[in-house]
Amino acid sequence: xxxxxxxxxxxxxxxxxxxxxxxxxxxxxxxxxxxxxxxxxxxxxxxxxxxxxxxxxxxxxxxxxxxxxxxxxxxxxxxxxxxxxxxxxxxxxxxxxxxxxxxxxxxxxxxxxxxxxxxxxxxxxxxxxxxxxxxxxxxxxxxxxxxxxxxxxxxxxxxxxxxxxxxxxxxxxxxxx
Amino acid sequence: xxxxxxxxxxxxxxxxxxxxxxxxxxxxxxxxxxxxxxxxxxxxxxxxxxxxxxxxxxxxxxxxxxxxxxxxxxxxxxxxxxxxxxxxxxxxxxxxxxxxxxxxxxxxxxxxxxxxxxxxxxxxxxxxxxxxxxxxxxxxxxxxxxxxxxxxxxxxxxxxxxxxxxxxxxxxxxxxxxxxxxxxxxxxxxxxxxxxxxxxxxxxxxxxxxxxxxxxxxxxxxxxxxxxxxxxxxxxxxxxxxxxxxxxxxxxxxxxxxxxxxxxxxxxxxxxxxxxxxxxxxxxxxxxxxxxxxxxxxxxxxxxxxxxxxxxxxxxxxxxxxxxxxxxxxxxxxxxxxxxxxxxxxxxxxxxxxxxxxxxxxxxxxxxxxxxxxxxxxxxxxxxxxxxxxxxxxxxxxxxxxxxxxxxxxxxxxxxxxxxxxxxxxxxxxxxxxxxxxxxx
Amino acid sequence: xxxxxxxxxxxxxxxxxxxxxxxxxxxxxxxxxxxxxxxxxxxxxxxxxxxxxxxxxxxxxxxxxxxxxxxxxxxxxxxxxxxxxxxxxxxxxxxxxxxxxxxxxxxxxxxxxxxxxxxxxxxxxxxxxxxxxxxxxxxxxxxxxxxxxxxxxxxxxxxxxxxxxxxxxxxxxxxxxxxxxxxxxxxxxxxxxxxxxxxxxxxxxxxxxxxxxxxxxxxxxxxxxxxxxxxxxxxxxxxxxxxxxxxxxxxxxxxxxxxxxxxxxxxxxxxxxxxxxxxxxxxxxxxxxxxxxxxxxxxxxxx
Numbered sequence: 059x060x061x062x063x064x065x066x067x068x069x070x071x072x073x074x075x076x077x078x079x080x081x082x083x084x085x086x087x088x089x090x091x092x093x094x095x096x097x098x099x100x101x102x103x104x105x106x107x108x109x110x111x112x113x114x115x116x117x118x119x120x121x122x123x124x125x126x127x128x129x130x131x132x133x134x135x136x137x138x139x140x141x142x143x144x145x146x147x148x149x150x151x152x153x154x155x156x157x158x159x160x161x162x163x164x165x166x167x168x169x170x171x172x173x174x175x176x177x178x179x180x181x182x183x184x185x186x187x188x189x190x191x192x193x194x195x196x197x198x199x200x201x202x203x204x205x206x207x208x209x210x211x212x213x214x215x216x217x218x219x220x221x222x223x224x225x226x227x228x229x230x231x232x233x234x235x
Numbered sequence: 236x237x238x239x240x241x242x243x244x245x246x247x248x249x250x251x252x253x254x255x256x257x258x259x260x261x262x263x264x265x266x267x268x269x270x271x272x273x274x275x276x277x278x279x280x281x282x283x284x285x286x287x288x289x290x291x292x293x294x295x296x297x298x299x300x301x302x303x304x305x306x307x308x309x310x311x312x313x314x315x316x317x318x319x320x321x322x323x324x325x326x327x328x329x330x331x332x333x334x335x336x337x338x339x340x341x342x343x344x345x346x347x348x349x350x351x352x353x354x355x356x357x358x359x360x361x362x363x364x365x366x367x368x369x370x371x372x373x374x375x376x377x378x379x380x381x382x383x384x385x386x387x388x389x390x391x392x393x394x395x396x397x398x399x400x401x402x403x404x405x406x407x408x409x410x411x412x413x414x415x416x417x418x419x420x421x422x423x424x425x426x427x428x429x430x431x432x433x434x435x436x437x438x439x440x441x442x443x444x445x446x447x448x449x450x451x452x453x454x455x456x457x458x459x460x461x462x463x464x465x466x467x468x469x470x471x472x473x474x475x476x477x478x479x480x481x482x483x484x485x486x487x488x489x490x491x492x493x494x495x496x497x498x499x500x501x502x503x504x505x506x507x508x509x510x511x512x513x514x515x516x517x518x519x520x521x522x523x524x525x526x527x528x529x530x531x532x533x534x535x536x537x538x539x540x541x542x543x544x545x546x547x548x549x550x551x552x553x554x555x556x557x558x559x560x561x562x563x564x565x566x567x568x569x570x571x572x573x574x575x576x577x578x579x580x581x582x583x584x585x586x587x588x589x590x591x592x593x594x595x596x597x598x599x600x601x602x603x604x605x606x607x608x609x610x611x612x613x614x615x616x617x618x619x620x621x622x623x624x625x626x627x628x629x630x631x632x633x634x635x636x637x638x639x640x641x642x643x644x645x646x647x648x649x650x651x652x653x654x655x656x657x658x659x660x661x662x663x664x665x666x667x668x669x670x671x672x673x674x675x676x
Numbered sequence: 677x678x679x680x681x682x683x684x685x686x687x688x689x690x691x692x693x694x695x696x697x698x699x700x701x702x703x704x705x706x707x708x709x710x711x712x713x714x715x716x717x718x719x720x721x722x723x724x725x726x727x728x729x730x731x732x733x734x735x736x737x738x739x740x741x742x743x744x745x746x747x748x749x750x751x752x753x754x755x756x757x758x759x760x761x762x763x764x765x766x767x768x769x770x771x772x773x774x775x776x777x778x779x780x781x782x783x784x785x786x787x788x789x790x791x792x793x794x795x796x797x798x799x800x801x802x803x804x805x806x807x808x809x810x811x812x813x814x815x816x817x818x819x820x821x822x823x824x825x826x827x828x829x830x831x832x833x834x835x836x837x838x839x840x841x842x843x844x845x846x847x848x849x850x851x852x853x854x855x856x857x858x859x860x861x862x863x864x865x866x867x868x869x870x871x872x873x874x875x876x877x878x879x880x881x882x883x884x885x886x887x888x889x890x891x892x893x894x895x896x897x898x899x900x901x902x903x904x905x906x907x908x909x910x911x912x913x914x915x916x917x918x919x920x921x922x923x924x925x926x927x928x929x930x931x932x933x934x935x936x937x938x939x940x941x942x943x944x945x946x947x948x949x950x951x952x953x954x955x956x957x958x959x960x961x962x963x964x965x966x967x968x969x970x971x972x973x974x975x976x977x978x979x
Contacts, residue, residue, distance in 0.1 A: 165464065173600070175579040175593050175622060176445060176667065177490045177503065178548055178555050180466075181511040181532030184487050188509035206509065207464060208487055212422075212443035217415075219620065219641055264890065264971040266898045269978035271905030271951065309909065339906075339950070364950045399910045399943035573847070610850065631909070651909055 126151035134228040139185040153197035165233040168208040171224035183208030275311035277338040284323030287348030294382040303390035303404040308654030333363045403627040407671040409447040414663035431659035453672045457491035501536035540587025548579045591624035636666045896959040905951035917975040927957030
């Protein structure tokens with residue numbers, strides 16, 4: 059179980075490292091500016107489209123984000139979809155990271171422990187994924203870059219029928235893709 | 236109401252009895268029997284005769300009948316090694332042989348080969364007590380592979396003759412298995428005979444499969460698959476394996492169940508707002524109708540027997556409970572379960588009068604039967620984490636998933652709570668059993 | 677008034693006269709004294725005796741010189757003292773002036789300090805006033821927010837309470853309904869128990885009539901048949917089946933027939949018939965009780 063978690067974290071680290079290397083565009087005119095042009099044109103009908111486009115807000119990563127970005131799992135209390143305050147910093151770091159690159163897409167995978175019926179747990183997992191999505195939206199991540207899926211109790215992280223396993227299974231995983 | 240009328244008729248009956256007693260007190264000895272015993276019927280299923288080439292029959296009909304009747308809990312088959320005689324025809328039957336070993340019934344029969352891969356079963360059921368034939372049948376012709384199913388039908392007929400309840404041995408179940416050691420085919424949707432034999436996979440997937448549901452005619456199965464990291468509902472034809480995707484809308488696509496006429500699905504969707512609600516989907520024209528609109532989790536719909544109502548699970552009052560709503564948009568739902576921490580995953584009995592639910596009380600999940608009219612609830616199972624109840628088509632048994640040493644297994648309990656049984660299944664973690672309808676005539 | 681002016685005029689005249697007299701006196705007196713002065717030292721009233729004139733003169737000169745020196749010294753001293761006095765006076769005056777100046781400066785500084793203190797106090801007061809007002813406003817705002825929050829809480833509470841009450845009312849209704857049903861059931865059960873008691877009483881009366889032995893026989897048959905009635909799972913609790921049973925004196929059952937039954941389910945009918953058949957032979961009659969070839973057995977579950 060711990061090994062698994064370690065592996066997960068390691069894989070997450072690799073995934074992020076991979077993302078950073080492969081998808082971060084050069085800071086010159088990239089997709090972000092191009093899309094700004096397109097958007098500006100669409101909204102204004104070309105009236106003031108002669109300029110080089112508007113500057114968009116840019117919230118870059120902060121020092122210390124690297125460690126926070128290695129955390130990819132948010133855990134929940136029993137039958138709850140409330141996000142505990144100790145995950146705020148981590149989610150903020152992820153929001154900054156996503157804001158830094160318009161190519162980053164993230165899937166939020168909601169899970170539940172095995173108590174309660176399977177279909178109800180799908181609802182619970184969905185609620186949790188939506189709660190995380192809401193936080194990221196509030197921090198400026200565009201909705202189009204986030205997707206959610208609920209696996210309920212079908213894909214547990216830990217297989218035991220005990221409180222420790224249950225607490226590891228009540229979670230939302232951030233999957234960068 | 237029913238109970239009260241029952242009391243009244245009994246009261247009247249008792250009055251009649253007392254008047255009779257008064258009138259004939261001196262004429263006739265009166266004996267009253269107010270109780271009885273409930274024990275398995277001692278039965279002898281004599282090995283069937285074989286009329287065909289070779290000395291060995293291609294299938295042991297009696298063995299399977301014996302196993303079925305024994306597993307049901309209502310029969311106590313004697314060991315064939317203890318039989319003093321092995322008649323295969325009525326002319327060879329001596330009731331005295333069976334009275335001395337205290338069996339109540341004797342079944343004799345023959346398997347007859349009538350052509351290439353063409354077999355017939357004949358059998359007779361005798362009442363040892365009165366020395367009389369109770370019933371006898373000749374089966375339609377069957378191929379060798381159909382002999383198993385045909386033998387289940389023999390057991391069904393004997394069961395019905397002795398209990399008054401239609402047998403369900405020749406029915407099928409569907410369930411989901413998870414094999415963690417096989418990541419490529421980790422999840423499977425399995426169909427098997429009701430005794431767990433003859434299991435074969437309908438679908439295999441590295442990602443979860445959920446919520447199998449039979450069509451009323453047993454020809455199709457609806458289920459949820461997460462293939463492609465997106466939940467979607469499929470309807471698959473059992474015989475051919477071809478399937479159709481009927482819902483892959485944004486968000487959750489869950490919990491499909493066929494309406495009693497087979498024309499609609501009830502299902503759970505979250506669409507874009509992430510909130511689960513119950514919908515109906517007309518399979519002929521794809522018309523989707525939203526039935527519930529609460530901000531709570533509304534899921535696990537199931538149709539009432541007449542197709543007019545939907546029962547579903549909702550946590551709109553805080554804890555998950557069972558509600559009922561007319562299967563029309565804009566109708567008000569009514570809560571029908573009140574006991575325990577929560578009640579979820581309702582399934583309707585074939586006569587429509589009872590619901591099987593997962594009932595949580597004092598930290599354990601058990602299968603209970605709920606009367607939707609009175610709210611009366613009767614806990615049947617004995618596990619710690621029992622789930623996914625499903626009525627057998629005769630309404631006398633409920634199959635469900637339970638846990639044995641952290642492994643999901645299948646079990647069944649009779650609705651009178653008298654018989655508990657374990658159902659064999661293929662390896663892995665087994666869950667979400669659903670009992671199919673009676674076999675097509 | 678008039679007399680005072682007269683006095684003043686008189687004084688003035690007098691003063692003029694006196695001054696004039698002084699002037700005259702001075703005018704005439706000065707030559708006199710000048711004439712006398714050179715003779716002064718020469719005319720010394722002494723005793724006449726014989727002295728050396730030269731020595732005398734020398735002595736005289738010495739004495740005069742000494743006197744002169746003394747006089748000069750004294751004059752110098754006086755002058756010095758005068759200078760010192762003047763200096764002291766000047767210093768005193770200067771000191772006084774400096775002291776006054778210092779005093780004025782002190783007073784001025786004091787006044788300035790006082791003014792500054794007042795000014796600061798005023799400013800402090802104003803600041804405090806502003807703070808107080810801000811605090812009051814804040815408190816008021818918080819109070820309003822608290823009121824709004826409380827109102828919201830109260831509203832939620834009332835809503836919750838309303839729901840709870842509804843739920844309670846429903847539960848009470850349900851309980852009431854169950855209670856009524858239970859009462860009704862109990863009432864019916866009581867009636868039935870009464871009937872059963874009366875049946876039992878009749879039986880007892882009958883038994884008494886038969887010396888109790890006939891009843892004991894019936895009970896023994898009933899108990900044996902109960903042990904052989906294997907009840908099917910679908911027996912209606914309100915079942916009532918009456919069988920007519922023919923037997924031989926040894927208790928062997930020769931025939932069973934249904935007189936009447938509330939069901940026509942063959943499974944159930946067979947189960948009661950077989951109960952009697954399997955119970956054969958039935959318990960025999962106690963001695964003294966006449967044999968009865970045909971008896972009546974009623975199956976009616978009591979649970």
